[in-house]
Amino acid sequence: MKKIELLSEEQLQQRLCDNLTKHELPDLFLYVGEEGASNWLTLDSSDKFTVARKLTELLRSNVSRIVEFIPGHGSLVSVGVGNGEKERIILKASLSSNDPPFYYPIDVSSQLVDTALESVKDLPVEKTGMVGMIEDLALLRENWISPALFCILGNTFCNYDPDRILGLLHENLFESDIFLFDCHLLTDSDASSQEIEDVEDIYRSEENKMFNAHPLINAGMTAENIEFDLRLLPVESEIGAIYRTHKTLTIKRNDSVDLCSKKISFEAGDVIHMGFTYKYSFEQVASYLEKWGFGIIEQFFDVDGSNVLLLTRKLSEKNNSGE
Numbered sequence: 001m002k003k004i005e006l007l008s009e010e011q012l013q014q015r016l017c018d019n020l021t022k023h024e025l026p027d028l029f030l031y032v033g034e035e036g037a038s039n040w041l042t043l044d045s046s047d048k049f050t051v052a053r054k055l056t057e058l059l060r061s062n063v064s065r066i067v068e069f070i071p072g073h074g075s076l077v078s079v080g081v082g083n084g085e086k087e088r089i090i091l092k093a094s095l096s097s098n099d100p101p102f103y104y105p106i107d108v109s110s111q112l113v114d115t116a117l118e119s120v121k122d123l124p125v126e127k128t129g130m131v132g133m134i135e136d137l138a139l140l141r142e143n144w145i146s147p148a149l150f151c152i153l154g155n156t157f158c159n160y161d162p163d164r165i166l167g168l169l170h171e172n173l174f175e176s177d178i179f180l181f182d183c184h185l186l187t188d189s190d191a192s193s194q195e196i197e198d199v200e201d202i203y204r205s206e207e208n209k210m211f212n213a214h215p216l217i218n219a220g221m222t223a224e225n226i227e228f229d230l231r232l233l234p235v236e237s238e239i240g241a242i243y244r245t246h247k248t249l250t251i252k253r254n255d256s257v258d259l260c261s262k263k264i265s266f267e268a269g270d271v272i273h274m275g276f277t278y279k280y281s282f283e284q285v286a287s288y289l290e291k292w293g294f295g296i297i298e299q300f301f302d303v304d305g306s307n308v309l310l311l312t313r314k315l316s317e318k319n320n321s322g323e
């Protein structure tokens with residue numbers, strides 16, 4: 001099993017240092033290192049995170065249709081692959097074809113790429129792991145065989161600004177590629193307070209707090225000095241209000257972390273801003289796809305309509321509004 005490292009641990013450490021100095025902690029740092037990867041695997045399999053399980057089931061129920069869209073002589077590429085459980089489901093279902101795909105599990109976490117590769121070592125497909133960031137898609141793409149069934153799964157699409165991610169994909173995918181992604185939806189775009197509370201409760205659990213705070217704790221900060229907060233709030237966009245999580249870590253007592261051979265100090269009251277997740281209605285996702293010139297080939301909802309899996313393709317002409 002081959003593995004290409006386009007990003008080193010040292011580069012990640014330096015980026016973490018630079019971000020923390022600016023009081024920012026982007027979510028990618030939550031998954032890296034032995035501890036980050038293992039925290040994620042624990043959280044992902046936790047009973048509290050029903051979304052993860054439902055998205056896997058949604059994929060399993062529709063996989064026989066999905067594998068029909070793996071391009072012949074092409075690849076299965078998955079960015080933000082995590083433990084690779086969903087990709088294993090797709091690969092297994094694709095084995096009956098005469099032409100099994102090349103497989104490229106990609107993640108910012110080297111340990112998660114190892115986990116994903118290990119989980120398919122018994123399957124007779126050619127596999128090459130890649131450690132890298134989705135932001136470097138142009139570079140990643142040079143290393144896989146096109147066309148591809150290109151996947152972003154596990155609600156990961158919703159963790160990016162929609163214009164940024166779809167702009168990046170539009171620039172880097174070919175019209176012969178198929179883009180598969182899933183979303184946990186708000187079933188009503190005027191979310192009820194109950195729906196908002198449900199989402200907030202899931203993400204505010206103690207497990208999730210520890211997952212979010214661990215880069216600081218790992219670098220020497222006392223867990224009790226960190227307060228985790230998450231709110232789901234509407235943000236204005238050109239297609240109306242969209243719900244988005246706002247995550248922060250507030251430092252309760254003066255403390256510091258040791259990283260990249262230096263001490264970064266924080267004062268009581270300092271707020272560290274983190275990553276976010278959008279909670280779209282299906283119509284909002286469809287609007288963004290249309291704006292960026294992606295056509296929906298097929299959509300698969302689960303029974304209560306709270307999760308969707310979308311098979312899409314880049315159309316030849318992008319709408320002008322997407323510029």
Ligand SMILES: C[S@@+](CC[C@H](N)C(=O)[O-])C[C@H]1O[C@@H](n2cnc3c(N)ncnc32)[C@H](O)[C@@H]1O
Pocket residue numbers: 027028031032044052079080081082083084086106107108109112132133134135152153154155156
């Ligand atoms: C929400 S998890 C989903 C994992 C997996 N796809 C699943 O369905 O369980 C997000 C994944 O994206 C990876 N990730 C986060 N930021 C990334 C980035 N900027 N580039 C590449 N991978 C990233 C994380 O390491 C993690 O494995």
